[in-house]
Amino acid sequence: MKFLIVIAAGLLLFILPAQAQLRFDNQSSLLLGNLPGSTDKSRTVWHNQFTVQAGPGNWNGQLRLENFNFGAADEQYTHLAQFRLGYQNQIWQAEAGHFYESLGQGLLLRTYELPGVVYEDLASRRQYGFQKDLLGSRIALFQQHWSAKILWGRPLNRLVPPGEKFSDRRPVTLTAGQAETSFDFPLNGGLMVLNAAETTKQQSYGGFFTRINLPLAGDAYLEYVQNAGDDFRFKDLSRNFAGESSHGFYFALSGGRGPLSYSLEYKDYHDLTLNYNDPPNLVHEHSYTLLNRTTHVIETLDERGFQAEALLALPGENLATINHSTAVSQIAGVTSRFEEYFIETEHPWGHSNTMRLFFDFLQENQAFQKKQNQFTAGLSTTAALTAGWSWQGQYEWQQFRRLYQFNSSLNHNTANHFFSFGVTRSQAWSFSVSSEFSNDPLETDRLSTEGLKDRIITVWPAAHIKGSLGENHELRLFWGERRGGTACTGGICYEVQPFNGVEMTLISHF
């Protein structure tokens, strides 16, 4: 029966007229190499994600097939990763299947996708697309001065890979709604409710948000969410307002005038680890390799903090960015503190050329470990060679001291270096080489020797090639060693597994 349905679906799409507006996308990645530190040294895996979308008239639909092959038998899978059928006009929108949705700024609910990112689960070693979606349905209404949406669905626990039981991947059923105003007034706002039901328990949450248009092109946004018990009765309000129950508070102020633009944000989250939310982190998202890896990852069990950022546009399209963020979290009575100061300047030079300089100071005092006086600095430049050709160079340096609370003999200084150099033929191909150097004993210490040998330098050299194959295909090739660790893309932080070898990715759109 399932076979017939698939065939019928395929034929239906095939025979639809040109107005079907079909789009096809495929991303295929082949890894040939080893996993450093693994007893199984050989690693050859292939991940493929094929998406077809159709949008005749006001209708739209999507099918996404995903498979993972060549690994161990219990790692392999082929599954229908997503399907969706939707209808949209100027007044309302309805969808059924897999979809993404947020309430407010994501303190209670946010599902999302990181397009192009393939995640590898450390436990199962399975690779899969980075999408955290809802499976269910939603209806949204759009009016001139207000909008509303209701949804029912089961959010994906992204950390449980494909191939596991449905009830493990989607253990919670959500019912949620939000209504908000969009009058041409300085003040607008909205209300939201969410109920999360599991097999043995359920929790409900409520909240509100408000937006205020301020003079001098400024905006203020405030959001508060609160646990409402298991029945929306908000029985323990006094306890809640004392900060003892699940709650989240987020405030943002942004704007600018003349050469100065700014944003100022504050957060206060407590017991807000919901697995289907994504509260704003309030830490600068760095694209520099070393800073991206050593960033602070939010602790939604209990965290407060703020972030302030200013952009200063200077004559000649020079631009300066100044950022400061602080976060304090408390778990089981142990306080952790994170502080970061970042400054970056951008200088155009010649025709279309840019140079960036940055300096960063960071301290992180975690429960049993302290990162003291982390200095990071670097420069990057991008410059044109001739018409259509350009080169890029980058160097980053980082140094800090790691202190251990219970064994000071393990304390050590660490330095990291990163450089890259590449040449690009615009819209045709690019080639670059990069390398990291580190004496961080957490990665470089030899287990066979006593004590920490923090003078051992480890190198991660790599070459990258990217080429366009016609207008519809792009080939990316990585050859070398990839250092693992935290990576943040699009505001989401996750772990990248280290790898030695060759990775080929072919992306097609047609």
Place this chain on the structure above:
Amino acid sequence: MSRYRILLSLLLLAGILYPATLPDFKLKDLNNQWNSVHELRGTSLTVIDFWATWCKPCLRALPELNRLSAEFYGQGVRFIGVSTDSPRNSAKVKPVVLANGLEYPVLRDENSEYASRLNITAIPTLLIINANGEIVYRHQGFSPGDEILLRAKLNQLLTDSK
């Protein structure tokens, strides 16, 4: 397994026959107003730039796209910026837009839902859409001198459409 292969073959065959077109979508602008992407389209061409505040090549492209937007405005070409910044960075979108003096509309795609519909796998990605709603050009990344290529492409597409 075999049924997926058959479906895949049928879909690939169908894909060769039909051109990719721009789906409509409602997104909020910087003033929190809902906008239909189709309503913002140009009469001749539409340029949609997917970018984010943390993406350095995206930021390099913004002043150049702003200049191109002003240059081609009179020929029915409209530029739309789509910020894919998540709530983590959404407070920084307006400051970046103000600092760069962008004059074309910028919409928010905080869950990358619209980017996903168009299978944008890297940013910056710029799409050019013709008057029929067909995606006629896809430009990924931004290197020095790309503004010259984009200007040439826009001129060529405008000439072809006459």
